[in-house]
Amino acid sequence: IILYELEQSDFTVPRIYLCFCSQVLLQGEIYEIEGNIFRLKINEAAPLRARYEVPDVLIKEPTTQKLSLSQKEGGVLVLTSVNEDYKLRVTANPFQVELQFKDETVLSMNSNGLLYFEHLQPPPSDRYSLWQEKFGSFLDIKAHGPSSVGMDFSLHGFDHLYGIPQHTESLLLKNTSDGDAYRLYNLDIFGHKIHDKIGIYGSVPLLIAHKPDRTLGIFWLNSSETLVDINTKAVPEVRLHIPTESAADISKQRAVPLTDVRWMSESGIIDVFLLMGPTAFDIFRQFAQLTGTQALPPLFSLGYHQCRWNYEDEQDVKAVDAGFDEHDIPYDVIWLDIEHTDGKRYFTWDKKKFQNPKRMQELLRKKKRKLVVIVDPHIKADPMYTLYSQGKEKGYFVKDRNGKDFEGICWPGSSYYLDFTNPEVRKWYADQFAFKTYKGSTNILFVWNDMNEPSVFKGAELTMQKDAVHYNNWEHRELHNLYGFYQQMATAEGLIKRSSGKERPFVLTRSFFAGSQKYGAVWTGDNTAEWGYLKISIPMLLTISMAGISFCGADVGGFIGDPEPELLVRWYQAGAYQPFFRGHSNMKSKRREPWLFGEKNTQIIREAIRERYVLLPYLYTLFYRAHTEAEPVMRPLWIEFPEKLETFGVEDEYMLGNALLVYPxxxxxxxxxxxxxxxxxxxxxxxxxxxxxxxxxxxxxxxxxxxxxxxxxxxxxxxxxxxxxxxxxxxxxxxxxxxxxxxxxxxxxxxxxxxxxxxxxxxxxxxxxxxxxxxxxxxxxxxxxxxxxxxxxx
Missing domain, CATH: 2.60.40 (Immunoglobulin-like)
Incomplete structure (x- = not known):
């Protein structure tokens, strides 16, 4: 790619035209956004059809500021920010953009020449070309052809990088020179490995770089499958030549780190925000300025949650609730998994096991407690099931590449998937939470969205095929990582709507994207009852927190398997000082209510949960600050001690707010x-x-x-x-x-x-x-x- 032409009017939105050797024209736009943010968008100038641009994640169109032209000669364009601290130096051939702070280069784009943009083309005569590929037994047909995009960024002076959840990896991002890039692709991976760069349930394409005197962020706004390559190296410090310097003096020049980060996405456009900080808290505010802050949760949701797949019936719920009182252990919420429904038909009840769900909820209400039930996105194929029949009639399901409703296998068996990208579907879905529609529900019932990557049991990688078709004829490959984001959005809107806008919702989601913080909480997914999963949960939660989602937690005790008593105790002690606090287990796991492991362990767990409740005023205050100031509730040490190098890689302890240091x-x-x-x-x-x-x-x-x-x-x-x-x-x-x-x-x-x-x-x-x-x-x-x-x- 070479610079083809520069077009400037008032420099509010400078346009840069680029072309391939094949003379396909690309249009780039550079913006300055108030609050030390810069944005670069690159798209085809005249595509054969519109390319996907991520909607609904940004809370509003950002307010731009006028860039001033300070130099234009010899194929170089220099633009200066409003406060004159930052300069954008755009070089023509080869195309490169340097972002400078007071004449020092902080970040450069395309310095390695890895910008690429697969332009849309007419269908080839050979239909068995790059327009289709096989994944196992699955055939993926790219109806509009390959359309991948990518760009490299060089971070000058940085070698400590964080972010881009969700992975079961260390807090510090690692070099990927072994070819194992970080993947952002939401997947249902049951019993996932630890220390793996494969993407799991959620994705936030925000990368944060830190050094003692500056923090910056790169927000790559793309919802298709994305890979991130990282390579840190040491380069000689750039110094002016001094004739009197000896060779020995020159050899002593300090080597400074340079980290190259390459983003690669399967489709869409290049739309990247550069968050210039300069502090970590500035980065969090800048990201929230774009995607929103953490929703202020209802106070009860900061208490302890007791969950299991599954509490069997009303008597089981009543017995577990009474057990907490009998053993003097505080708790706020009991949860019901998929078995509470009538044959995995969501918004229904198994009438044999839950004959009077309102009576059950009234019992909980008198105890000043709440109920959470699961509502997954797949809809059982049953003409007698209202959600299925209405969804079918209204055309609300995702389509396959042939225009038929996409059919997949999930918990109910044959299932169809609501197209939450359609605003009309989201509104209809939100209406399902109305008390008159959701029979047996009351205002103490809240919601858990699971399996919303979306999970398709017999699909490629256990998810929806990429050539499925959504609202406005967009392929699933374009927006895959947004699916769970949209379901949680619709669910939260439904809970708010049922109270006529008066009550705050509580919605837990497994799949998430940038901006999910506006709608509720997330958890790390199906972990295992092993010590390694307890240990890795800390950097996982810290990474999610830095990506704007403060309300996060891991299943206490591990979802899969049976924890030994010591592990369970340690997990309760850790969970009590983490934002979302829920015990959860698999249906094949032994029962593990807190009082089932002997009096000694019951006492320790009781004290851990009590400590959580004593701490609630501090925790609630932290969530208010997350809501108003975008400050993470749970944060790595380096955020509070940004100049202390020894904190930069610490992941076994953390700060809860600015006041408490926690070492699980x-x-x-x-x-x-x-x-x-x-x-x-x-x-x-x-x-x-x-x-x-x-x-x-x-x-x-x-x-x-x-x-x-x-x-x-x-x-x-x-x-x-x-x-x-x-x-x-x-x-x-x-x-x-x-x-x-x-x-x-x-x-x-x-x-x-x-x-x-x-x-x-x-x-x-x-x-x-x-x-x-x-x-x-x-x-x-x-x-x-x-x-x-x-x-x-x-």
Missing amino acids: VTDKEAKAVSVLLPGSKEVRVIQSCSAFQPTQIYYTIPIFQRGGTVIPLKTAAGKSTEWMTNISYELRVALNTEACAVGELYLDDGHSFQYLHKKQFLQIEATQHTYCQWKCLVKYGNISLMCCLVKFPE
Whole structure:
């Protein structure tokens, strides 16, 4: 590809024309977006048919700013940002774009000449060419021909990269020089391996690079199958030649890292956002500016969830619920998997096992608890099933390449798949959650979207064929990674709609994409009851959190298999300090309610769950900050200590907010652990949330509070979050070396949108200066009050 022509008007949207040797014209557009974001779009100038551009992920069309032209000569175009800190240097031949900050190159595009763009062509006479390929017994016909795109990026001075979930891999992204690229392709992989770059249930094409003085992000907005190659190398530092320097001086020049990242997608266009930070928190805000912030969850969903495939009937649910009370263990939600339905027909009940689901829910309501049921995207092929008959009649199912409804095999047997990319289908689907339509449901019933990659048991890679056809005649290959995103969107809208817009929804999804944070929670999928899966869950959750989805968790105990008691205990201790906290197990696993492993282990699990409930005011405040400021609830150490190199690769401990350092114990029969305390003067041990004692390591895990912080807590745990309304609060203070501390407490009704629509919330900022003076800034909606408490030294 070479630069063909530059077209400029007012430089708000500079256009760059490129061409192949075959003279196929591409049109590139460069934007500056307010907030230190730059965007590059490349598409065919005159394609034979429209190419797919990802819709609905961006919360709005970004506001552009006017770039100014500072140089145009000799095949070089230099554009300067509004604040004049950034320059875009566009070179004609070969085509290359350098992004400079104060004349220092931070990032360059196509510096390795790997930009490629397969243009659409008329069908060849030989239909057995690149237009079709076989995957096992499956034939994939590319109805519009090959259309892959790709580009390389060089990150100057960076060798620590993070992001691009979801993989069962380390926190730090690894070099892929062995040819094993990171894959972004949502798949149902039961019992997935660990330390594998294959894509699993979700995809967020956001890569974050960090060095001590800067963090940047690359958001590759493409929903087709995508591969990411990474290669870090050391290059000599570029220095001006000084004649008096000796050869020895030159040989001592510092080698600086250079990381090449290559993105390759099967289809679509090149649409990439460069998030220039410069801090990690700036990156999170910039990404949220594009894709939205984490939805503020209802308070109950931050409590403990008890799930199993499957609780058998109403009596089983009643017995498990009573078991928590009998053993004095708090919990908020009990879950029902696919067996609660009438023959895997979602929005129905097995009338033999659940004869009166409203009565069952009324029992839970009196206990101030909730119910979650599963609703998968596949629809059982049964003319007597309303969802099937209506979907068939209205043409709401995904089509195969011949125009017939796509048929696949899933839990019900022969199944059809709703086309959630169609806004009309999403609206109809949302209406299914209305109480008059979803018989037996009440306002304490919430939803779990599973199998929405989508999972097709006898499909290629257990998913939908790429040549299936969606709304507006788009092939499935174009939008595969969006399917689960759209189902969760429709489900959340349905739960909001059933309450006339008053109540916050709770929706858990297995499949996700950039922007899924707006609609609820995700989990890491079908893990295994082994120590390695407990250990890998930490970097997996940290990576998802950095990609904007704060409400994430892993199945406590492991979904597949039977955990030994020690592993189960350790998993509860870890899960209590992670955003989404759910115990879950497979139907072939032995029952594992918390009281089934002996009194000693029951006591430890009870204390771990109680610690979670005591911590809820702090956790809820963190979620409010995630909702308003895009700050991850669970974050790697390097985010809080960005200049400390020793934190950059740490993945066995993490920060919960800015105040708590958590070290889950993930090794069997651990007698001692070694915890990194960065800036040790800033971190002090507390005895409130976890009474950690090195001599009793089996009974707890190390939790540390950072000096200079104030953590809001409840003084005791209750049976559920609603039971704790009248339990008093306490502020736990850890002074820094200057004898100061700052913290925050956010409160609202915990379930409605009144905090947003009517500003009904309470926000308190607590500050302690010296050992004796307290100040609190109280905000009630738009009203602010300053209060001061003077504590006299004893």
